[in-house]
Amino acid sequence: MHSLSEPKDYKESRFLSHRLKSSLGQAIIYIFLIAAVVTILLPFLWMISASLKLDKDVFRFPIEWIPANPQWDNYVKIWTQIPFLTFFSNTAKLTIIITLLQLFTCSFAGYAFAKLKFKGRDILFLAYVASIAIPWQSYMVPQFILMRKLVLVDTHLGLILLQSFSAFGVFLMRQFFINIPNDIVDAARIDGLSEYGIYFRIMLPLSKPAIATLTIFSTVFVWNDFMGPLIYLNSQSLKTIQLGLRMFIQQYSANYSLIMAASLVSLIPVTILFLVFQRFFVEGIATTGING
Amino acid sequence: MDSMKLNHRKKNVTSAWRGTLRERLIVYSFILPNFLGFAVFTLIPMIFSLVLAFMNWDGANVVTWAGWDNFRQLFQDTTFRIALSNTFYYVIGTVPLTMVVSLGLALLLNQPLHGSKLFRTAFFFPYVASLVAVAVVWNMLFHPAMGPVNQLLVTLGVENPPRWSASVDWAMPTIIMASIWKGMGYYMVIYLAALQGIPSYLYEAAAIDGANAWQKFRYVTLPMLTPATFFVSMMLTIASFKVFDLIMVMTGGGPGRATNVLVIHAYNTAFKEFRFGYSSAIAMVLFVIVLIITIIQFRAERRWVSYL
Incomplete structure (x- = not known):
């Protein structure tokens, strides 16, 4: 149970035995952590390894973690056997447009909810919060019917419109803006800055961490979204990478190494984004989580 | 939680604000770009879903009024009954285990360690990875005949290793395992933030009183974590009732109906059988269950959550 001892104990321990026990505790923690990480x-490691093998070798046991004869060719084949490039660029297009629209509309509305006063604000905000808690699946059918009436099914525009006005994004931005002191806003108003001026010159530059968090949330969501495209996109030329991946799995169910290569490629963009911005992401989750 | 938010808001309202027409237009210009989209594509369908559950519609022919028929039909629908119990199976299997694992990881990472950020990144990674890719690699690892997991079990002398997602009994546990693995990093981050927010003087006071490590954990850490635990349990419960992607890709609801959950059943009813009204009724049951559980959790919050 020494793993739970406080850092202070470690520093304050004057007795050798105590210190020895502490460093033993530390060693145990490291062993635990490393085992957990592995x-x-x-x-994922198995995925990388399998993607570089021949299909017949994928399941050979004991596992050959580093293939003796890596099949780099697998990474060429995936682009030719199915229209992977189309899926990839469709997903990139949707991700970029939806993320930009979310940033724009959510930070605008978040600012109004945090710093402006208007009639019905609390009720409206409650509707936003409620919609986050209600499962999307409970209204997916009426939503689909509406989209069909608007002739937006099987179009990218349809998905863009569905996902660009995120209630969660508004909530996140508001939680951030509300922590910016009102004095700053009031001082700017007295100096004659318009509300737009305050937003663009003061709030936006201050809200970089929130913007970064929302960017990552939105990108990860859109890039990995499966159910949205599954319901709304039918044409081959419009499909996204997640649908493409599933199609690949269904059509070439025995081509294990190609499936692993395609899966790995589909993970790369989000992985890069995550590694670059992970500090913001983790902080963003922590703040929205605790304030929520 | 809501009352706290309201208090916050009142403090932030600026007294200098006067609602002239011009100023009101400015406010609306901030709200409307988002609100219009939100109202049309979320609020209206949400309200409409209440009505649709009481109608019959195949998407092509005339809409007819069904009254309570759709809900009455639920009682005769064996797939619905199976989906309902599968959903609870999944939720009860996933929520407590994910909480324990993510709290455990957070406690480990809350120590003065070298490279704790690196560990955190690794634990968090499954959360950002796409479900389709994750599901397919799990299915291959746990392939009944060829997968490395079963080959290892056979080598270790297990004679009939489970057939995992291909077997009626093991499919759900396999999915629960995969979903714990995928989600724990997210909840770990929330726990970690909460752990770091516990003031150190509480531990110092406990140490003066002669508390050992376990007592510190039991009487300081755990009570101080209750707001985070409450938040995590809420989020996790709601998310678990909505489970779809992972099951859709790993088993498609099978084998047989072994992993058919409410959302899968609602999806199939709407988009394969085109019974939109009935599908909405299934979804409404999901909504009511989530609502009831949320209310219970909020009621219980007063009893066990302590805010400092």
Whole structure:
């Protein structure tokens, strides 16, 4: 149970035995953590390894973690056997447009909810919060019917319109703006800055962490979204990478190494984004989580 | 939680604000770009879903009024009954285990360690990875005949290793395992933030009183974590009732109906059988269950959550 001892104990311990016990505790923690990391990342390591093998070798046991004869060719084949490039660019297009629109509309509305006064603001905000808690699936059918009436099914525009006005984004931006002191806003108003001026010259530059958080949330969501495209996109030329991946799995169910290569490629963009911005992401989750 | 938010808001209202027409137009210009989209594509369908559950519609022919028929039909629908119990199976299997695992990881990472950020990144990674890719690699790892997991079990002397997602009994546990693995990093981050927010003087006071490590954990850490635990349990419960992608890609609801959950059933009813009204009724049951559980959790919050 020494793993739970406080850092202070460690520093304050004057007795050798105590210190020895502490460093033993530390060693145990490291062993635990390393074991946990290996277990958690094992599926990804196996994915990398399998993607460089011949199909017949993928399941050979004991596992050959580093293939003796890496099949780099697999990474060429995936682009030719199915229209992977089309899926990739469709997903990139949707991700970029939806993220930009979310940033624009959510930060605008978030600012109004945090710093402006208007009639019905609390009720309206309650509707936003409620919609986050209600499962999307409970209104997916009426939403689909509406989209069909508007002739937006099987179009990218349809998905863009569905996902660009995120209630969660508004909530996140508001939680951030509300922590910016009102004095700053009031001082700017007295100096004669318009509300737009305050937003663009003061709030926006201050809200970089929130913007970064929303960017990552939105990108990860849109890039990985499966159910939205599954319901709304039918034409081959419009499909996204997640649908493409599933199609690949269904059509070439025995081409294990190609499936692993395609899966790996589909993970790369989000992985890069995550590694670059992960500090913001983690902080963003922590703040929205605790304030929520 | 809501009352706290309201208090916050009142403090932030600026007294200098006067609602002239011009000023009101400015406010609306901030709200409307988002609100219009939100109202049309979320609020209206949400309200409409209440009505649709009481109608019959195949998407092509005339809409007819069904009254309570759709809900009455639920009682005769064995797939619905199976989906309902599968959903609870999944939720009860996923929520407590994910909480324990993510709290455990957070406690480990809350120590003065070298490279704790690196560990955090690794634990968090499954959360950002796409579900389709994750599901397919799990299915291959746990392939009944060829997968490395079963080959290892056979080598270790297990004679009939489970057939995992291909077997009626093991499919749901396999999915629960995959979903814990995928989600724990997210909740770990929330717990970690909460752990770091516990003031150190509480531990110092406990140490003066002669508390050992376990007592510190039991009487300082755990009570101080209750707001985070409450938040995590809420988020996790709601998310678990909505489970779809992982099951759709890993088993498609099978084998048989072993992993058919409410959302899968609602999806199939609407988009394969085109019974939109009935699908909405299933979705309405999901909504009511989530609502009831949320209310219960909020009621219980007063009893066990302590805010400092």
